[in-house]
Amino acid sequence: MPDVHEFSIADALATQVLRHVPAHGRVHEVEIRVGALRGLEPAAMEMCWDAVTHDTPLAGSVLVMDIRPWSLTCPTCGRVWESPVPFADCTCGEVAPRPTATDELDLVSMTVEDEDGDEDEGPVAAATPDGGAEAGERAS
């Protein structure tokens, strides 16, 4: 296992998502929400996601990351704002705003493709759709 925490998280996430994949579904997109405390690097996470999903029914799926930012509170003027980094000066000149962030790491949703009967290259054979899909339709 590579020594990056993105790999551990991607690995746990893939295991979790696979438990939810319907028998007939190809996973198009997986959406997660991540608090800034987790220090997740999106580029590293994408690379690890591609690596851990290779040769699985999740291969080729897009990982959508909603990274919740830091919240900075200025002790001088009281301004509160969001920031991608924990240390930033306030517009009033204060150099030590108080940073807070969350550490949630949640699987929010997945989007499953149902292809109409075509043979495809995916590891999960396309089966007859059950007609339950209602969320969207797009040209491929």
Place this chain on the structure above:
Amino acid sequence: MSGTVRTTRLPIAERVLEVNDQLAEGVRADLARRGIFAIDLIGAPGSGKTALLEATLQRLQGRRRPAVLVGDLATRRDGDRLARWCDRVVQISTGEGCHLEAGQVRDALGQLDLDGVDLLFIENVGNLICPVGFDLGQSAKVGLFSLTEGDDKAAKHPYLVTAADVILLNKIDLAPYLTFDRAGFEADVRQLNPTVPILGISATTGEGFDAWLGWLERSSA
């Protein structure tokens, strides 16, 4: 119909590390039932985690009944060092894993006779990021930094600083030879975690150990 792809968005709303979290709650409940206070010790490679535990175990002899779990990538060296001071040590070899997980702690505890044990030290794998996000069922997290790592380490690792119940700054005996800005380090910690105790120590000379052992006694009382 060829070429048309229908998509269904399935809301899930689950914690990604739910399996680990459930195992950790099991460990926490078991330790609480046994009256064991558990420390998850997190620090960078070379920060002095094993040296800290050696010096701590030495001073606790006859006062407490500790057990130790030590995560190491490949060797038994840390476990062998600690076994000099404690007869309940389990080495967890993590291979290439960069952190301990709750299942490993549960399994390692199963190898120990915990009768009479009142204190558990878990030396995590040397790493300032990965271990923080994995609950092990600990009672407290100890964040270990050292002067030789540089004074910007706390600012660069906000998750550990915010999650820690106490911050130890090791190797303060080396201060005369280094340019470590201790006030700046402590200001960064304070900005992220205004109430966490920051204790300067030297695992080599024992400086600061009265405060560290005092914190340990109060927290585990």
